[in-house]
Amino acid sequence: MLTIRNNSGVAQTGAVAISRLPHEVWNVSGSINVEGNGTCPGVDCGAGEPVSWALGTLEPGEVRQLGLSYLIVRDVADGSLIAQSASVQFDGGVATASSDVLVESAPLQLGLTPLPDPVRIGDMLDYRVSYGNTTGNDVTDGRLRARIPADTTLFWASNDGQQVGDWVEWLIEALPDGGSGSRQYIVQVDGAARLITADATLESDASEKTALAQAVSSVQKTVAVNISLEVGPDPVRPLGRVTQVLTVRNNSGVAQTGAVAISRLPHEVWNVNGSIRVEGNGTCPGVDCGAGEPVSWALGTLEPGEVRQLGLSYLIVRDVADGSLIAQSASVQFDGGVATASSDVLVESAPLQLGLTPLPDPVRIGDMLDYRVSYGNTTGNDVTDGRLRARIPADTTLFWASNDGQQVGDWVEWLIEALPDGGSGSRQYIVQVDGAARLITADATLESDASEKTALAQAVSSVQETVAVNISLEVGPDPVRPLGRVTQVLTVRNNSGVAQTGAVAISRLPHEVWNVNGSIRVEGNGTCPGVDCGAG
CATH class of the missing domain: 2.60.40.680 (Immunoglobulin-like)
Structure with a gap:
C-alpha cells in the first residue's frame, strides 16, 4: 500500500507515483494486480518494471492511497530479502520510500496447470498438479488436495483420487528428497462465471511443511x-x-x-x-x-x-x-x-556441475581464445571414473591444454579420477582462431559411468575482424561465498587512431544480487533504469 500525502499548505502539481516491481515477481496471468488506475510501460506489467499512477494535482493536506499485489517466483532462496521501493515525483521535487520483505521458502514444490485456457461452457477443463520435494528428507505422510472450482463438476481423477467435499484428495506416501510426481483431474464447466479459480495444497505433518498453488482460467462463450x-x-x-x-x-x-x-x-x-x-x-x-x-x-x-x-x-x-x-x-x-x-x-x-568460460569475447582472427572448464560434484558420492571432454571449435586450432589434456578428434579429453562429493576443479585449453566465422561455439561434457550422470555446458564467442573499441571485464574474488561481495572492473579501450563517439558501457547485474541497502555500489557515474539499482 502506497500512501501519498501533501503536507504543505499549497497545491502540488504534476504528481506521479511510481513503484518498481521486484525481479522476484512471478510473470503469470493473474499474478500482478494493480489498483487505482496504475499502468506499466507494456501491455502487461512484468518483473522489474515500474508501475506508475498519474495523480495530477494534490490539494493541501490531500491523501491518496494506491495499491498493488503480486506473486513471487518459486526459486527465491530461503532467507532472501525482496527489496521494495516507491517514489512520488511532482513539480516541486521527489520523495522516496523503501521496505524489504523476508522470504521463507516452502521446500515442498507445487504447481497447478489448467488446459485449455480459455475454456467454454460445457467443455472439460483438465488440471495437472505437479509436485516436488526439496525438504532434505523423505516425505512419507504427504496429503495432496486440489479444489473443484465453483461452477464445475468433477468428471475424473487419476491415481484413485477421492472427492471430499469441494476437493480431490490423494495420499503421497513415498516422496523421497529430490523426488517429484504429478496427479491429474478433470472437471466440466457448468456455469457462466468469467473466471474459474482453482488451488491446491501439499502438506506433510512430519516435516511441518505446506506448499500452495493457484490457477485462474477464463471462460468465454465463443473463442474467436x-x-x-x-x-x-x-x-x-x-x-x-x-x-x-x-x-x-x-x-x-x-x-x-x-x-x-x-x-x-x-x-x-x-x-x-x-x-x-x-x-x-x-x-x-x-x-x-x-x-x-x-x-x-x-x-x-x-x-x-x-x-x-x-x-x-x-x-x-x-x-x-x-x-x-x-x-x-x-x-x-x-x-x-x-x-x-x-x-x-x-x-x-544433474548432480555433476560444469561451466565453460571463453576469454576474450569478442575475439579477432589470429588471436588466442582461452577456455576455462570448471566442474563440481554434488552427486552425494565420490567420482573416480570421470571423463571431461571439451570441444575444439570449428575454424580454430588447439594450441595448448592444461593437465596433460589429450586431443582426440575434435575434442580435448581429461580423466578425472579423484573428485570427492562436494569437490570441484578446473581445466584450461587455448585455441587459435583461424577462420572468419561470426560465432565460435564450444561445448563440454563431464561423464561418470558409475553414477550414470552427465553434465553439459556451452559457450558462444563472437569474432570481429577489427575491433575499434573493446571492453574487458575482471571479476573477483573467484570463487565467492554466499553473502560475499563481488567486484567488477570494466576497462574500455579505443584501439583505433580516431575518436569513437556515442560510447555507452553496460554491465547487467546478475539475478543473484542481494537487493538490500548498501549492497550495490556503482563507481564512475553509472546509472540504472530506476531510482535504485536492482538484481537483473
Missing part, C-alpha cells in the same frame, strides 16, 4: 482465436535447453485483426550469448532478450481458419533446485479479445 503452448523436454536439467512451440488459431469464420502473440521468458533463463533463440520474427523490448522479459510476435490479421506456429528456446540457469517447476505462459491479443495458455516444466538436476 486461441493459443496452445507445447513445452519440452519435461523434465529438464539445469543448463538444459527448453523449447516452446506456440500455435495460434483463428477458430472463427471471419478475419481477426491486430493479433499479437506474447510469451514471457521465465526468470530461470540463463542470460548468456546464444542461450535465447527466437523464431518467426519475435522481438523483445531491449536489444537482446533476457530473463523475465516478454517476447512478442506481431501477427496482424488472421484469416478464417488460419494457423500460425511460433517458437523460442532457451537455456535455464544452473542453480534451480531439483524438483522445482518453471512456469511458462503465453497469450494472443487481438482486436476481439485475449486468449492465454500456460504450462509448467519440472527440473531434475
Whole structure:
C-alpha cells in the first residue's frame, strides 16, 4: 500500500507515483494486480518494471492511497530479502520510500496447470498438479488436495483420487528428497462465471511443511482465436535447453485483426550469448532478450481458419533446485479479445556441475581464445571414473591444454579420477582462431559411468575482424561465498587512431544480487533504469 500525502499548505502539481516491481515477481496471468488506475510501460506489467499512477494535482493536506499485489517466483532462496521501493515525483521535487520483505521458502514444490485456457461452457477443463520435494528428507505422510472450482463438476481423477467435499484428495506416501510426481483431474464447466479459480495444497505433518498453488482460467462463450503452448523436454536439467512451440488459431469464420502473440521468458533463463533463440520474427523490448522479459510476435490479421506456429528456446540457469517447476505462459491479443495458455516444466538436476568460460569475447582472427572448464560434484558420492571432454571449435586450432589434456578428434579429453562429493576443479585449453566465422561455439561434457550422470555446458564467442573499441571485464574474488561481495572492473579501450563517439558501457547485474541497502555500489557515474539499482 502506497500512501501519498501533501503536507504543505499549497497545491502540488504534476504528481506521479511510481513503484518498481521486484525481479522476484512471478510473470503469470493473474499474478500482478494493480489498483487505482496504475499502468506499466507494456501491455502487461512484468518483473522489474515500474508501475506508475498519474495523480495530477494534490490539494493541501490531500491523501491518496494506491495499491498493488503480486506473486513471487518459486526459486527465491530461503532467507532472501525482496527489496521494495516507491517514489512520488511532482513539480516541486521527489520523495522516496523503501521496505524489504523476508522470504521463507516452502521446500515442498507445487504447481497447478489448467488446459485449455480459455475454456467454454460445457467443455472439460483438465488440471495437472505437479509436485516436488526439496525438504532434505523423505516425505512419507504427504496429503495432496486440489479444489473443484465453483461452477464445475468433477468428471475424473487419476491415481484413485477421492472427492471430499469441494476437493480431490490423494495420499503421497513415498516422496523421497529430490523426488517429484504429478496427479491429474478433470472437471466440466457448468456455469457462466468469467473466471474459474482453482488451488491446491501439499502438506506433510512430519516435516511441518505446506506448499500452495493457484490457477485462474477464463471462460468465454465463443473463442474467436486461441493459443496452445507445447513445452519440452519435461523434465529438464539445469543448463538444459527448453523449447516452446506456440500455435495460434483463428477458430472463427471471419478475419481477426491486430493479433499479437506474447510469451514471457521465465526468470530461470540463463542470460548468456546464444542461450535465447527466437523464431518467426519475435522481438523483445531491449536489444537482446533476457530473463523475465516478454517476447512478442506481431501477427496482424488472421484469416478464417488460419494457423500460425511460433517458437523460442532457451537455456535455464544452473542453480534451480531439483524438483522445482518453471512456469511458462503465453497469450494472443487481438482486436476481439485475449486468449492465454500456460504450462509448467519440472527440473531434475544433474548432480555433476560444469561451466565453460571463453576469454576474450569478442575475439579477432589470429588471436588466442582461452577456455576455462570448471566442474563440481554434488552427486552425494565420490567420482573416480570421470571423463571431461571439451570441444575444439570449428575454424580454430588447439594450441595448448592444461593437465596433460589429450586431443582426440575434435575434442580435448581429461580423466578425472579423484573428485570427492562436494569437490570441484578446473581445466584450461587455448585455441587459435583461424577462420572468419561470426560465432565460435564450444561445448563440454563431464561423464561418470558409475553414477550414470552427465553434465553439459556451452559457450558462444563472437569474432570481429577489427575491433575499434573493446571492453574487458575482471571479476573477483573467484570463487565467492554466499553473502560475499563481488567486484567488477570494466576497462574500455579505443584501439583505433580516431575518436569513437556515442560510447555507452553496460554491465547487467546478475539475478543473484542481494537487493538490500548498501549492497550495490556503482563507481564512475553509472546509472540504472530506476531510482535504485536492482538484481537483473
